[in-house]
Amino acid sequence: MTELTKPQLRPFDPRFSCGPTKKHPGWSADQLANGMLGRSHRASGPRQRIVEAYERTAALLECPPDYKVSMVAGSDTGAMEAAMWSLLGPRGVDVFAWDVFGGRWTKDARDELKLEDLRIFEASGGETPDFSQADTDRDTIFTWNATAAGARIPNTDWIKTDRKGLTIVDATSAAFAMELDWSKIDVLTYSWQKSMGGEAQHGMIILGPRALERLATHVPAWPVPRILQLHNAERTGVNDVIFDGKTLNTPSLMCFEDYLLALKWAAKEGGLSALIARVDHNYAALAEWVNRTGWIDFLCFDESTRSPVSVTLKFVEPGVASLDQDTQWLLTRRMVSLLERENAALDVNPHPSAPAGLRIWCGPTMEADDITALGPWLDWAYAMARQDI
Known part of the structure; x- marks a missing residue:
């Protein structure tokens, strides 16, 4: 596997699990x-x-x-x-x-x-x-x-x-x-x-x-x-x-x-409306990366029913999307392992019942800056893991 150049900026908090999710900012x-x-x-x-x-x-x-x-x-x-x-x-x-x-x-x-x-x-x-x-x-x-x-x-x-x-x-x-x-x-x-x-x-x-x-x-x-x-x-x-x-x-x-x-x-954040606004901000940060990235897309194609909270993504690059699910899941596992090793992203794999790809939590305790920093690391992990598929 050829080592590719890693992004310089890591998410401040690499926890993107869809449950249990990360604690709220300032928690101790x-x-x-x-x-x-x-x-x-x-x-x-x-x-x-x-x-x-x-x-x-x-x-x-x-x-x-x-x-x-x-x-x-x-x-x-x-x-x-x-x-x-x-x-x-x-x-x-x-x-x-x-x-x-x-x-x-x-x-x-x-x-x-x-x-x-x-x-x-x-x-x-x-x-x-x-x-x-x-x-x-x-x-x-x-x-x-x-x-x-x-x-x-x-x-x-x-x-x-x-x-x-x-x-x-x-x-x-x-x-x-x-x-x-x-x-x-x-x-x-x-x-x-x-x-x-x-x-x-x-x-x-x-x-x-x-x-x-x-x-x-x-x-x-x-x-x-x-x-x-x-x-x-x-x-x-x-x-x-x-x-x-x-x-x-x-x-x-x-x-x-x-x-x-x-x-x-x-x-203290401002109640329910403030929590929803945080979700919308987090989702927008992730969607900006998805919309400019050719190898990934939303699993849910209908924007009216797409979750802005538990965002599930699928592989769409033709050479990967045509592979069977077992092989695609191998790619997911390799990406997850690389990201965890670098402490750049933890628990971004989908639920085992879902198709292979990624799943990113954008709930109200998350920070949009971390989600923005995540995108380049996902690109790096995909390019690295893709070499052996």
Whole structure:
């Protein structure tokens, strides 16, 4: 392999992972020292910290006042499955899926809950399903931004405001990074490890009044594991205590402290609009490089559904694009290894379920200057790795 000239400027922070993502600017582990560590999560002080996190979440996401926030175990997966296991049943269900995570909710609905009245709408390769087929008088499950596919919903026009069914929305990489239309959302889930740069394993669920009414009046026909139960212990109504600082299992108070730091940072930045502006700035920096680079392009060709947050890229140079996926993945792995060796970029490989190429996180904790500095290193790594393909 012929050694090519390396770029002179490295990204200040080489972490471009799509989850867990890098911490917010100015973060330090020393800031966790005031956390209520070694305390019971049921004690008054820690419980107040948990409630504070819920209140700051609702304020930052600009939730309507009648929506309720809680933490659940198992990251976004736990939050989505808690919603599905606890809420589904009274109506037919439509699932829209276009990446591996949407595929999980499809599998849960079809193979685990074994829903009889189930319609599945799928797409792949950076495309999205035909949302015009939705009937939101049925319950509807979809991902706002599919992290692995780099594609998001184009809008919410396909969801009726006066719908009869519930919308259950996986927003794990959309929350805090995109505008959310709360008039079209009944249940929203996400994890701290995406846009807020928080620690993994903790999921958040936000329930609107229509979802709360469903909980109060509907008892699932199937057994619900305790850790997924949004009903009270008698399964006769809403488990209201989970919105008041009590949790279904023991949370990490250190992780809660870390999440609170991120929420406070976001508020100081200027709130949700400032976070979205950071995403737009980061995406613009990456798009400028993509648009002038001949060997790479966006996996999602439709700009109206292209994610500006989890940007997924594919190889398009004819001599590479025509190769089989195993060979293209070999190129990806070689590039990733070279970039990691130089500490120029970490974790820029796509999700294993996606086509070969690259995936760059442009969420609100990222810095546009780092993304600008990344481009020449990707060119160098590609030229180096391409020699042996």
